[in-house]
Amino acid sequence: MVGSLECKIDDISEKLEKLCFMIEDVNSGLIEPKRPPDVATPNDDAGAAATRTPRVSGHVGEGLTGNQNIEHEGETSLAAHANFTTQILENAVITDASMSRQGEMALMIRDIRHAINPTSDPGFDATDSHYATPTSINQPLQPFLPPIQLTLNCLRMLKENPVMRYFWAMEFESIGQVTEQLLSAYATDRQSSTAEWIITYIGLHYLFTQGSQFAADSVTQERYAAQIVDCRKSADAVLARLPLHIPSTMDYVLALTLATQYCMGQCKATMAWTYISTASRMSQAMGLHQIACRQGHDFDADARQKTKLFFAIMILEKNLSLQLGRSSTLRDHDLGVPLKDIRMGHQVGGSLGIMSPKWLQISQIEGRVYEEIYSPAALQQPPSQRNARANLLASGLKTIIQESRPFESEFLRERRRAVGEKLDDLLTQCDKVSNLSLMCLIYSGVSVDNAPFCDECIDTARQALAEHAKTELELLGSLVNSLEAGQNQDTFSASRLLRTIKPLYTAALKYIEMKSQAAPTATNISFETIYQETASTTAPGPVDGRHFGLLLNLE
Structure with missing residues (x-):
């Protein structure tokens, strides 16, 4: 029996697989303007009617709904990341001339958004959802x-x-x-x-x-x-x-x-x-x-x-x-x-x-x-006061990261001995990226000359990306190979992790290949352009620190 969360992951994985097949078809010129029959077409307002996308102005803005009063429930951080990332991906496909001609691809991305937020479905059954109460308290408990x-x-x-x-x-x-x-x-x-x-x-x-x-x-x-x-x-x-x-x-x-x-x-x-x-x-x-x-x-x-x-x-x-x-x-x-x-x-x-x-x-x-x-x-509070607090927090975090004490050294040695060199290297890299992400979140609260980001925030983000780049496609491919090799030994959660990661890995490789073969007018589109268009589309409102925190923190 697979839990509702894993069913949700399966649904998203299936749509990602279809997206991968479509990218392959585009690359080979075999795609036909026909929508898969087993995927329901969301109406034009489906994404806007129920999306809970967080807002951060300048950086990220408010969701398409304009509904400011919805209390975030359940998968707050994960939903924030998924919704905003999907919006960026949508804008990338629309802006890219080599892909915008394939309307089915944009439609499939919308279906992925719909899978991420199933409550937008008019036929959504709350009693069968991830948010439903597991068991009625009126039923007798049988230990x-x-x-x-x-x-x-x-x-x-x-x-x-x-x-x-x-x-x-x-x-x-x-x-x-x-x-x-x-x-x-x-x-x-x-x-x-x-x-x-x-x-x-x-x-x-x-x-x-x-x-x-x-x-x-x-x-x-x-x-x-x-x-x-x-x-x-x-x-x-x-x-x-x-x-x-x-x-x-x-x-x-x-x-x-x-x-x-x-x-x-369970998010x-x-x-x-x-x-x-x-x-x-x-x-x-x-x-x-x-x-x-x-x-x-x-x-x-x-x-x-x-x-x-x-x-x-x-x-x-x-x-x-x-x-x-x-x-x-x-x-x-x-x-x-x-x-x-x-x-x-x-x-x-x-x-x-x-x-x-x-x-x-x-x-x-x-x-x-x-x-x-x-x-x-x-x-x-005045910007000067918030800036001072942010700089003080950033300074304190830097001291914590750089400081080395005997117990910490002993802890790291024991961890390496217990989990092995490869896993310890991965954990160390994750610590670096996590700490830099927190640092970036702190610096994003610093306002200088009405600029959306201060120099320290941008520099920290670049450091985080540089550390993250060390674990990008090569290690992602290595992870896919490891999960494939251990399918018979791993739990069902690991197998579903494979079904989610492998389509993303395949899509990334195909996308890079397509971009390298695309026309010059298509390859000149910068990420900044896509980001600004995304931010202006989804986030015209003022800064909301709580929602920005959701964007930068995964559960």
Whole structure:
């Protein structure tokens, strides 16, 4: 059984594949002006009627709808990227003389936009959508647990496999804690609480997902895959029954934090924010922030668990607050110790999902970007004051990136040992691009002589593109080859990732080939021209920092 999100990805992949075939036909001169019969033609106003494209003036503007009052729900950041990128692609096809003659290609791009935003379909069924409630709370909950032997086998793999340990959920402190939490629901002498069921089902979902990637044979992999589906159904059912009034306990704080990551994995950002903001307030009510910032104690098992859980909450909460344009519920003045001096409470190599103090410092910057630069109150401040704040944040981020401490060096060495050189190189490159993207977002709030971008913003964007270029087509092709080679071992999510990435890779190669063979009048079109036309078409309004933040941050 494939979830609604994966069905959506399949739909987009299918349309991308058709677009690739059309590009190939254009290249060979075999295309006919006939629309594929199995793709419904959206009306002329379909994209404008339901699009939630964010707006950023000068940089990016408001959506085609002009509807300013729609509350962003669900896939906010991803939808913002997809809608705006699709609009740029549409303008590129329309502007390019060699492609604008093929009306079917532009129509196919509109169909991709329609697939990205299915709510624009007049026949859209909300009960069958990604946003529907998983299970009616009126239906009786029938607790399901995977066979105990399968669970024990995966727990043994987690204990022995360094890659699984490294990528395990950062909310847990040790293998012992994972075992205790996931096996507690198997006890027959007592009734498990709602929090315990949430921890068990989401934890088992994650455990079997990882275990299926390291299964010894296809039969075991299929058994694990079946458990993944069942655990997802059970997790959705329990979350749908989560009461409004929740007691402030460690189990509920852990359950809500795990639910946050679970929802982020399904691109349900607003629901994730509901869970993490509640977990944040509960953790502060229980004094976890004081325990995490305490100095001079021995960090016993209880203190380590509470410390790591609180910092996991902090990383998730600050990131989501920036993505969604919400004020953080964790105030910096409630942390009594500078984050660079925080003791993590665990030894590198001896625990799960090791966190670096640098992540905490960057998350603190993320929490301040919206509040100090893009919040409604910040936008009312004089440009000089906003510029000063932005420059101060950028300077602080540069210091964090460049600073090297003994624990950070040890963390990087352990990561390389655990995941291998190639994957570690990829993670390092992703860190660079992510940090530069955040820097670019900060500098975009600097206004100089009414220019849309300051020089620092443009320079940082170029650095980010230069770093990104190192992982462009060659590494994308390498990733496609790797996914193809491991189709029999990977999860169904990886196979759908292949179905999404491969058409994009093929289309990119074909597009470059077509441009190289096109007429000079077609190849002289610059990206700046396309961008300006896109911005003027979709974004005539003033700067909206919250929406701009959505454009530059993926979930």
